Amino acid sequence: MATIADVARAAGVSPSTVSYALSGKRPVSDETRRRIERSVAELGYHPNAGARALAGKRAHIIALAVPLRTDVYVPIMMEIATSVTVAARKHSYDVLLITNDEGPDGIRRLTASGLADGVILMDVELDDKRIPALGKMQAALIGLPEAPGGLSCVDHDFAAAGALCADHLADLGHRDVAFIGYAPGIYRRHAGYAERTLVGFRARAQEHGLRFLHRPCEGTYEGTAGALGRILADRPETTGFVVQNEGAIGPLLNLLRTSGRTVPEDASVIALCPERLAEQYTPALTAVTGSAKELGRIAVEQVMSRISASMCGEQPADDLVLLPPTLTIRESTGPI
Amino acid sequence: MATIADVARAAGVSPSTVSYALSGKRPVSDETRRRIERSVAELGYHPNAGARALAGKRAHIIALAVPLRTDVYVPIMMEIATSVTVAARKHSYDVLLITNDEGPDGIRRLTASGLADGVILMDVELDDKRIPALGKMQAALIGLPEAPGGLSCVDHDFAAAGALCADHLADLGHRDVAFIGYAPGIYRRHAGYAERTLVGFRARAQEHGLRFLHRPCEGTYEGTAGALGRILADRPETTGFVVQNEGAIGPLLNLLRTSGRTVPEDASVIALCPERLAEQYTPALTAVTGSAKELGRIAVEQVMSRISASMCGEQPADDLVLLPPTLTIRESTGPI
DNA sequence: TTGTAGGCGTTATCAT
DNA sequence: ATGATAACGCCTACAA
Numbered sequence: 098m099a100t101i102a103d104v105a106r107a108a109g110v111s112p113s114t115v116s117y118a119l120s121g122k123r124p125v126s127d128e129t130r131r132r133i134e135r136s137v138a139e140l141g142y143h144p145n146a147g148a149r150a151l152a153g154k155r156a157h158i159i160a161l162a163v164p165l166r167t168d169v170y171v172p173i174m175m176e177i178a179t180s181v182t183v184a185a186r187k188h189s190y191d192v193l194l195i196t197n198d199e200g201p202d203g204i205r206r207l208t209a210s211g212l213a214d215g216v217i218l219m220d221v222e223l224d225d226k227r228i229p230a231l232g233k234m235q236a237a238l239i240g241l242p243e244a245p246g247g248l249s250c251v252d253h254d255f256a257a258a259g260a261l262c263a264d265h266l267a268d269l270g271h272r273d274v275a276f277i278g279y280a281p282g283i284y285r286r287h288a289g290y291a292e293r294t295l296v297g298f299r300a301r302a303q304e305h306g307l308r309f310l311h312r313p314c315e316g317t318y319e320g321t322a323g324a325l326g327r328i329l330a331d332r333p334e335t336t337g338f339v340v341q342n343e344g345a346i347g348p349l350l351n352l353l354r355t356s357g358r359t360v361p362e363d364a365s366v367i368a369l370c371p372e373r374l375a376e377q378y379t380p381a382l383t384a385v386t387g388s389a390k391e392l393g394r395i396a397v398e399q400v401m402s403r404i405s406a407s408m409c410g411e412q413p414a415d416d417l418v419l420l421p422p423t424l425t426i427r428e429s430t431g432p433i
Numbered sequence: 434m435a436t437i438a439d440v441a442r443a444a445g446v447s448p449s450t451v452s453y454a455l456s457g458k459r460p461v462s463d464e465t466r467r468r469i470e471r472s473v474a475e476l477g478y479h480p481n482a483g484a485r486a487l488a489g490k491r492a493h494i495i496a497l498a499v500p501l502r503t504d505v506y507v508p509i510m511m512e513i514a515t516s517v518t519v520a521a522r523k524h525s526y527d528v529l530l531i532t533n534d535e536g537p538d539g540i541r542r543l544t545a546s547g548l549a550d551g552v553i554l555m556d557v558e559l560d561d562k563r564i565p566a567l568g569k570m571q572a573a574l575i576g577l578p579e580a581p582g583g584l585s586c587v588d589h590d591f592a593a594a595g596a597l598c599a600d601h602l603a604d605l606g607h608r609d610v611a612f613i614g615y616a617p618g619i620y621r622r623h624a625g626y627a628e629r630t631l632v633g634f635r636a637r638a639q640e641h642g643l644r645f646l647h648r649p650c651e652g653t654y655e656g657t658a659g660a661l662g663r664i665l666a667d668r669p670e671t672t673g674f675v676v677q678n679e680g681a682i683g684p685l686l687n688l689l690r691t692s693g694r695t696v697p698e699d700a701s702v703i704a705l706c707p708e709r710l711a712e713q714y715t716p717a718l719t720a721v722t723g724s725a726k727e728l729g730r731i732a733v734e735q736v737m738s739r740i741s742a743s744m745c746g747e748q749p750a751d752d753l754v755l756l757p758p759t760l761t762i763r764e765s766t767g768p769i
Numbered sequence: 770t771t772g773t774a775g776g777c778g779t780t781a782t783c784a785t
Numbered sequence: 786a787t788g789a790t791a792a793c794g795c796c797t798a799c800a801a
Contacts, residue, residue, distance in 0.1 A: 098545055100794060111772045116796060123797095126770060143545035147486030148794035151777045156483065161530070165515055172507040178514070179501055182532050191548065192530045194497070196518045209434055209479035211778095212527065318715040344713065347683055377680065379654040436778055447788045452780060459781095462786060484778035487793045547794095 099140035107136035119144070150211065155408065159185055159400055160193045160213040162204070162227065164220040173371060173389045174219065177239065180393030181217060188401050190214075201230030208234045215400035217393075221250075223289050235407055237399035239392055241289050247415050249399040253387035254419035255290045256297030259339075261385050261424050262367050263301035266337040269365060270433045274302065274309045274337035275328045277321070277345055281313040294341055294369060310335070316344020318351075325352050336433045341369040350378060361431035372425065380428035387422050395420070435476035443472035455480070486547065491744065495521055495736055496529045496549040498540070498563065500556040509707060509725045510555065513575065516729030517553060524737050526550075537566030544570045551736035553729075557586075559625050571743055573735035575728055577625050577753075585735035587754040589723035591626045592633030594758035595675075597721050598703050599637035601760055602673040605701060605768045610638065610645045610673035611664045613657070613681055617649040630677055630705060646671070652680020654687075661688050672769045677705040686714060697767035708761065716764035723758050731756075 105112040110129060117123040118133045125133075136142070150156040161181055163174060182192045193213055195203045204227055207213045214235065218227055221240030228242055238250045266274050276298055278284070283291050295311060302309045310332055314324040324345070328335055338353075340346050346368055350360065358364045360380055368375055368384045375384035395418055403413035441448040446465060453459040454469045461469075472478070486492040497517055499510060518528045529549055531539045540563055543549045550571065554563055557576030564578055574586045602610050612634055614620070619627050631647060638645045646668055650660040660681070664671055674689075676682050682704055686696065694700045696716055704711055704720045711720035731754055739749035 098547065101796095102794080112795080113773080113797075114771060117771090120796085124770070129770080141541065141545055143542050145487070145794050146546045146548040147483045147492065147779095148777090149796080150483030151481070151487055151779090152794075152796040154777075154796090158529075163511075163515065165519075171511050175499075175507050175511045175514075178511075178530065179499065179532055182530050183534060186532075186535065193494075194514065194518050194528045194530050196515055196522075198519060199522065205477065206479050209477055210482045211434065212482040317713065348715075351687070377653065379684075437780095438778080448778085449780080449789080450787055453787090456780085460786070465786080481778050484793090485780080487777090487795085488779035488781080490780090490793075 098145070099142045101142070101144065103140055104133065104136045104142050107140065108132040154211075155214050155404070156212055157189060158191045158193050158213045159397070159404075160195050160204075160207050160216040162195050162197060162216060162218045164197050172373070176371075176389040177219060177393040177396075180390040181397055184394045184397035188397070190397075190401070197227075201227050204230040204234065205232070208232055215404050217396045217400060223287055235400055235403040235413060237396040237403070239396050241293075241417075245415070245417055249396075249403060249413075249416040251392055251395045251399060251418040251420070253290070253392070254421055255293035256300075257419070258369055258385045258387065258422035259294040259297030259299070260301035261422055262339045262369065263298050263305060263307065265367060265383070265385075265424055265426070265430065266339070266365060267302075267305035267307055269337075269430060271337035271365060272307060272433075273332055273335045274307050274339065275332070275335050276309060276311045277324055277328075277338060277340045277342060277349065278311060278313045279342050280315045280320075284313055291341070298339065307337075308332070314342050314345050316342045318348045321345040321348035322352055325349060325356075329356070336364050337430075338364060338366045339369065340366065343370055343374060346370065346374070346378065346382070360429050365430035365433070367430055375425070375427065378429075383425065383427045383430040385422050385424050387420050391420055434481070435478045437478070437480065439476055440469065440472045440478050443476065444468040490547075491550050491740070492548055493525060494527045494529050494549045495733070495740075496531050496540075496543050496552040498531050498533060498552060498554045500533050508709070512725040513555060513729040513732075516726040517733055520730045520733035524733070526733075526737070533563075537563050540566040540570065541568070544568055550740050553732045553736060559623055571736055571739040571749060573732040573739070575732050577629075581751070581753055583751050585732075585739060585749075585752040587728055587731045587735060587756070589626070589728070590755035590757055591629035592636075593755070594705055594721045594723065595630040595633030595635070596637035597758055597760045598675045598705065599634050599641060599643065601703060601719070601762070601766065602675070602701060603638075603641035603643055605673075605766060607673035607701060607769050608643060609668055609671045610643050610675065611668070611671050612645060612647045613660055613664075613674060613676045613678060613685065614647060614649045615678050616651045616656075620649055627677070634675065643673075644668070650678055650681050652678045654684045657681040657684035658688055661685060661692075665692070672700050673766075674700060674702045675705065676702065679706055679710060682706065682710070682714065682718070696765050701766035701769070703766055711761070711763065714765075719761065719763045719766040721758050721760050723756050727756055 101112045101115050105115045118125040118130050185192050216236045218238045221238045223243045241252050279291050312324040314320050368382045375382040406413040437448045437451050441451045454461040454466050521528050552572045554574045557574045559579045577588050615627050648660040650656050704718045708722050711718040742749040
């Protein structure tokens with residue numbers, strides 16, 4: 098492969114001039130720069146990553162720690178992963194994938210080997226064991242840990258999302274509403290996103306004077322049937338439904354239909370789920386959504402800013418971003 | 434961070450001995466090795482990735498090229514990505530994520546910079562533009578290109594999967610069957626997996642003397658309704674259905690129900706889709722499946738074997754693996 | 770504006 | 786069985 102020396106020779110300059118021309122860290126005459134650029138293109142030169150990392154003391158790589166669990170809606174993970182990759186490339190950074198089955202040691206390995214300059218932790222839990230392992234590694238978390246002090250975090254504003262659901266149903270005149278949530282285990286483990294959504298919904302529902310039920314629910318047909326059955330038994334006058342469990346959406350629509358309730362005439366359904374999912378049902382679902390792409394993009398900005406700060410010897414500023422959700426009104430909600 | 438020199442000092446040996454003790458490329462006395470291992474553990478030493486790549490002329494990284502398109506079933510992509518990562522770690526390799534929006538240049542960049550020793554191309558198309566860009570880079574393709582000569586490829590045996598569907602329906606006594614496929618655009622673009630499945634199904638169906646229809650289908654409710662409508666209009670005696678479009682499964686089940694056909698008493702449905710998807714419907718779907726994990730694992734073995742061959746100066750052998758599909762009989766198929 | 774030279778941490782080739 | 790030493794390719798003071 099072509100080295101910087103090859104380029105220098107071809108352009109009739111010294112290697113350092115090529116380096117400076119490429120990095121822009123020192124002025125280079127237009128004439129010289131042009132010749133260098135031409136040689137670079139002709140030789141298809143790209144700096145050797147290892148050598149660059151060794152000499153420049155930064156790898157130009159960030160790591161992305163993805164969960165192995167599949168109880169989250171997987172396409173979202175993928176969307177974040179690709180948006181992280183695309184955003185990182187804009188900074189001339191590459192993305193290294195690591196899975197949680199390496200655990201905290203995986204992160205220590207990255208730090209010690211200098212393989213990555215920073216890391217993005219996906220699917221962060223309230224008490225995430227990877228956080229203590231971060232050490233001096235610059236990081237951005239997608240999701241909120243218990244104690245986000247000194248860290249950069251980004252997440253959907255789930256509380257606002259819950260509130261938005263309550264607002265919409267109240268505006269439409271619903272008085273009795275039900276929240277069909279994730280599996281009981283998720284609440285037991287105090288997953289942040291589940292709790293925050295519920296808290297936001299509950300508070301706003303109370304402000305509006307709504308009567309409401311919360312029913313955890315396995316994302317299966319049977320689970321949904323059970324949850325809906327208990328809701329209609331406990332409070333038959335329920336007309337507004339909020340679903341935050343992707344697996345329960347299809348069953349819920351079928352079950353409502355089967356029970357003789359037309360959506361949205363007899364019952365309104367509002368989903369907390371990605372746009373793509375909301376659009377693919379019949380009727381198309383009114384949904385409260387956050388952008389997964391944004392999540393990835395912002396996490397990248399956060400690590401990048403921390404990395405450059407730490408290179409300048411500055412103390413990276415912690416940062417907490419909660420992305421506001423969007424309500425998209427489709428065909429599944431209406432006045433009562 | 435601790436360097437190899439630190440470890441050497443702590444263990445009272447020379448750096449090269451540490452290097453050899455760690456790589457095993459030269460015998461080291463048990464006594465010495467023990468001291469070295471202790472120092473390594475105490476200092477939390479991990480070799481600097483850049484320096485190692487520079488001196489050892491291999492980066493211990495493979496790249497994984499994921500598609501940006503989302504017209505494939507995304508969870509599968511993610512499953513492959515994680516299984517690739519896990520499998521790579523077994524070889525002490527890390528995985529770098531690159532997206533197709535960098536195009537062929539992304540691959541050239543990897544090659545020229547020595548960032549990766551090999552690459553796995555996901556979602557390979559018949560005439561994939563990334564293939565010419567591979568150059569001397571060791572690669573494994575997931576999916577089959579038009580001309581797989583000189584390359585290592587792994588994919589599901591879609592033809593066998595199609596045949597398995599025909600077998601099962603014929604065994605159950607069905608005589609008139611329909612194949613509900615992907616969107617017309619996919620067949621127009623001659624996507625390999627779609628065509629191969631159809632070819633395998635068609636051939637075996639003919640052997641069994643089945644009468645069959647093929648209907649491409651957008652994965653929407655309306656699209657599925659259209660496809661099913663035309664099937665029942667053209668051939669009302671149809672009792673066996675094969676679906677190869679994830680989006681059409683839910684709608685198909687609903688539509689059959691609506692049209693008064695009970696599954697599996699009046700109509701049998703067999704899906705070509707991941708297990709997880711098949712299980713989540715009611716009734717649970719008889720399905721023909723391939724393992725996405727296997728796909729990733731084998732692709733890793735393929736690149737690894739090519740990389741080591743090329744390091745030994747040997748010509749890497751090309752290799753074509755088609756994974757046999759599995760038929761899992763659940764509740765959606767029965768005798769007619 | 771440009772060139773020279775030292776060093777980054779490993780691996781691998783010599784020796785011993 | 787172990788040690789010294791020369792690359793590996795790049796970056797960045799330091800000189801000019």
